[in-house]
Amino acid sequence: MNQPEGQMDDSPILSISGLTARVAGEPIDILKGVDLAVRPGETHAIMGPNGSGKSTLAKVLAGHPGYEVTGGSVAFRGQDLLEMEPDERAQTGVFMAFQYPVEIPGVSIANFLRTALQARLADGEELDLFDFQELLVERMELLDMDPAFAERHVNEGFSGGEKKRNEILQMAVLKPTLAVMDETDSGLDIDALKIVAHGVNTLKKEMPGMSVLLITHYQRILDHIAPDAVHVMVGGAIVQSGGPEVALELEAQGYEEYRAVTAG
Amino acid sequence: MANGGVATAEKVERRAVGPAAAAEAGAGDPSWLRARREEAWALYEAMPMPSTRSEEWRYTDVGRLLDFDGLAVAQAPGGGPGRRSGLASEEALASEEAPVSHVGAATGLPAELRDAMAQDREGAGRVVDVDGCVVLAELDGELARRGVVLASLRDAARQGLEGVESLLATEAVPASDGKFPALNAALWSDGVFLRVPRGVSLDLPVRLARWVSSAGTAAFTRILVVAEEGSRVSFVDEILSPDMDGTALAGTTVEIFARGGAQVQYVSLQRMGRGGAYLAQQRTLAERDATLDTLNVALGGSVGRVDLNARLLGSGANSDMLGLYFGDGDQHFDFNTSQDHVAPNAHSDLLYKGALDGDSRGVFRGIIRVHEGAQQTDAYQTNRNLLMSERAVATSLPNLEIEADDVRCSHGATVGQLDAEALFYLMSRGIGRRRAERLVVLGFLGEVLSRLPMGGVVEKVTKAIEAKLRHG
Ligand SMILES: Nc1ncnc2c1ncn2[C@@H]1O[C@H](COP(=O)(O)OP(=O)(O)OP(=O)(O)O)[C@@H](O)[C@H]1O
Numbered sequence: 075m076n077q078p079e080g081q082m083d084d085s086p087i088l089s090i091s092g093l094t095a096r097v098a099g100e101p102i103d104i105l106k107g108v109d110l111a112v113r114p115g116e117t118h119a120i121m122g123p124n125g126s127g128k129s130t131l132a133k134v135l136a137g138h139p140g141y142e143v144t145g146g147s148v149a150f151r152g153q154d155l156l157e158m159e160p161d162e163r164a165q166t167g168v169f170m171a172f173q174y175p176v177e178i179p180g181v182s183i184a185n186f187l188r189t190a191l192q193a194r195l196a197d198g199e200e201l202d203l204f205d206f207q208e209l210l211v212e213r214m215e216l217l218d219m220d221p222a223f224a225e226r227h228v229n230e231g232f233s234g235g236e237k238k239r240n241e242i243l244q245m246a247v248l249k250p251t252l253a254v255m256d257e258t259d260s261g262l263d264i265d266a267l268k269i270v271a272h273g274v275n276t277l278k279k280e281m282p283g284m285s286v287l288l289i290t291h292y293q294r295i296l297d298h299i300a301p302d303a304v305h306v307m308v309g310g311a312i313v314q315s316g317g318p319e320v321a322l323e324l325e326a327q328g329y330e331e332y333r334a335v336t337a338g
Numbered sequence: 339m340a341n342g343g344v345a346t347a348e349k350v351e352r353r354a355v356g357p358a359a360a361a362e363a364g365a366g367d368p369s370w371l372r373a374r375r376e377e378a379w380a381l382y383e384a385m386p387m388p389s390t391r392s393e394e395w396r397y398t399d400v401g402r403l404l405d406f407d408g409l410a411v412a413q414a415p416g417g418g419p420g421r422r423s424g425l426a427s428e429e430a431l432a433s434e435e436a437p438v439s440h441v442g443a444a445t446g447l448p449a450e451l452r453d454a455m456a457q458d459r460e461g462a463g464r465v466v467d468v469d470g471c472v473v474l475a476e477l478d479g480e481l482a483r484r485g486v487v488l489a490s491l492r493d494a495a496r497q498g499l500e501g502v503e504s505l506l507a508t509e510a511v512p513a514s515d516g517k518f519p520a521l522n523a524a525l526w527s528d529g530v531f532l533r534v535p536r537g538v539s540l541d542l543p544v545r546l547a548r549w550v551s552s553a554g555t556a557a558f559t560r561i562l563v564v565a566e567e568g569s570r571v572s573f574v575d576e577i578l579s580p581d582m583d584g585t586a587l588a589g590t591t592v593e594i595f596a597r598g599g600a601q602v603q604y605v606s607l608q609r610m611g612r613g614g615a616y617l618a619q620q621r622t623l624a625e626r627d628a629t630l631d632t633l634n635v636a637l638g639g640s641v642g643r644v645d646l647n648a649r650l651l652g653s654g655a656n657s658d659m660l661g662l663y664f665g666d667g668d669q670h671f672d673f674n675t676s677q678d679h680v681a682p683n684a685h686s687d688l689l690y691k692g693a694l695d696g697d698s699r700g701v702f703r704g705i706i707r708v709h710e711g712a713q714q715t716d717a718y719q720t721n722r723n724l725l726m727s728e729r730a731v732a733t734s735l736p737n738l739e740i741e742a743d744d745v746r747c748s749h750g751a752t753v754g755q756l757d758a759e760a761l762f763y764l765m766s767r768g769i770g771r772r773r774a775e776r777l778v779v780l781g782f783l784g785e786v787l788s789r790l791p792m793g794g795v796v797e798k799v800t801k802a803i804e805a806k807l808r809h810g
């Protein structure tokens with residue numbers, strides 16, 4: 075693993091152990107004991123067949139109220155993440171780029187991000203609107219977005235690719251410590267994929283301590299954003315972990331091997 | 339301001355809503371008007387109080403919500419407003435007044451009213467009404483020179499200004515229309531007469547600021563707007579009161595005429611305090627190629643009922659009808675709208691959106707009527723409600739009545755809850771739950787305001803909604 079320069083502390087920033095979770099009120103766990111440790115500055119890819127629980131894991135980390143944690147623990151920067159409200163998790167540095175971003179009718183991207191940044195300030199402190207505007211414009215430039223886009227209502231009428239790019243814009247403005255990217259590459263054309271990957275890499279350079287959990291089905295994004303580790307999730311648990319070669323093997327062979335294991 | 343003056347309390351008498359008030363109401367009026375008032379009072383007495391057995395009042399038990407016997411009309415002795423305002427246009431001509439831009443002489447008015455007025459941007463003219471009596475009317479001097487008339491309606495009637503006798507409570511909202519139109523036609527204390535001559539455009543809005551001072555008061559106001567051919571004007575009507583332990587009524591009749599090709603906007607901002615009751619009858623008449631748009635905003639008061647009838651009388655006429663309501667506590671808002679397509683080839687588009695919190699209740703009942711022969715009608719009607727609490731109730735009754743075959747009409751109604759996924763999305767960016775809810779509500783209601791090309795009004799309403807959301 076390529077340890078980022080200047081990263082002295084080698085203890086995980088995120089440790090998930092024995093995590094089980096289900097849809098609130100349902101009888102069966104979707105996550106059946108997930109173990110994962112991510113150190114500061116690392117990028118981990120999570121791959122796995124449809125329905126294996128990748129998005130469930132992402133949403134549980136972000137605190138989606140529709141899921142119920144039935145066991146295990148998640149520590150983030152030494153704190154119990156599962157005890158926190160979604161907004162508190164975001165404020166301590168967790169960010170999830172949604173697989174299916176949600177429309178917020180009538181709320182502009184600019185207003186949304188302004189509110190999100192304002193929420194991070196102490197009571198009585200006011201966000202400097204000039205600084206904000208500057209940051210927003212700069213981030214939109216980084217992601218090759220038309221500045222006029224900032225006045226569009228969040229995800230309302232966005233194309234699939236625009237939604238994904240908007241997720242990364244938010245990430246670039248909010249500068250998280252842990253970015254969970256749930257299939258951000260799906261729906262992006264080849265050029266957009268490069269732009270988004272460049273955006274993520276730029277952020278990583280700016281913030282060497284930022285860790286990334288990158289959920290994907292495809293090798294191609296990993297050509298642009300190099301993972302330190304690749305995990306395979308099947309049936310709600312991580313069944314294999316390794317280096318970048320794991321993704322290349324999957325690309326060649328698919329999940330047949332794992333299906334046989336879980337089915338048998 | 340030369341013609342500014344404020345009603346002094348000792349000049350105003352109060353009379354219970356009843357025959358004595360009716361007898362006094364016309365004192366000092368010309369005989370045609372006194373006759374009209376008498377006839378209206380007779381109609382009022384003859385008509386029963388609307389009951390929930392009738393379709394139009396099913397969800398608003400007005401007789402129970404409003405104790406008419408406990409209300410008194412503010413009337414100046416000898417009839418008319420507590421303080422005469424004079425004809426704004428004449429005054430302005432005489433005094434070479436600068437454009438109306440600030441509150442000026444309106445000191446002595448309640449702080450809430452002054453605050454609301456101070457928030458306004460520049461205007462073309464301003465009228466202030468306290469308890470139904472006009473205490474100030476002022477108009478940009480240049481506009482007065484160009485023939486625009488902005489006056490106390492009472493003065494306009496007494497001075498026999500052209501258009502008042504022929505259009506007051508005749509074609510638009512006659513007393514025979516119903517119990518409350520009759521009540522207003524009989525008892526109105528004062529109001530506004532605004533006439534814009536042919537081809538004259540007002541770039542800035544004319545504003546009416548109204549104040550209902552205390553529980554037990556019934557203020558009856560009438561507004562008559564005549565926009566002659568090819569003219570353009572916006573009128574903003576803001577209604578305020580303090581928080582009260584009893585009920586106070588702002589009874590309002592609005593009659594608007596847009597002649598051929600005229601462009602008129604009417605905005606009602608109902609921001610009364612607790613105990614306020616707002617009963618409004620609004621009728622808009624749009625002739626050939628005229629545009630007559632309305633916005634009704636209901637944020638305040640305890641009970642609000644608006645009957646809005648848009649009549650499209652000429653080919654090419656157009657009416658955008660916007661509505662926005664946000665209820666909390668036990669507020670009750672009822673909108674009864676109709677779009678009457680009398681002429682062919684006209685267009686109307688209604689969008690009413692409401693957010694309801696606490697135990698509040700919203701009622702929307704709307705009908706599109708396409709009359710026989712009104713071919714090529716385009717008429718749309720949408721009502722959307724957002725329930726913010728489990729106890730809030732929204733009732734939505736859209737309706738169509740079509741007697742022509744070549745028309746495009748649609749209507750739709752929705753009642754939904756706060757979207758949990760949207761809230762999670764906002765919270766996942768670090769926004770707290772309450773703030774996230776506010777954003778969703780503001781975004782939801784904002785669609786209405788985004789259709790209104792009046793920056794000052796949008797700002798004011800947005801601020802008022804935000805303030806209300808903060809306190810909720
Ligand atoms: N809210 C929900 N209600 C019902 N079932 C759910 C819900 N959320 C997840 N599931 C089920 O849990 C399983 C895991 O879903 P999840 O979305 O986590 O899969 P995934 O690995 O992200 O799949 P994909 O690669 O298709 O995005 C699926 O069988 C899914 O149907």
Ligand SMILES: [Mg+2]
Pocket residue numbers: 128129130173256257
């Ligand atoms: Mg998924």
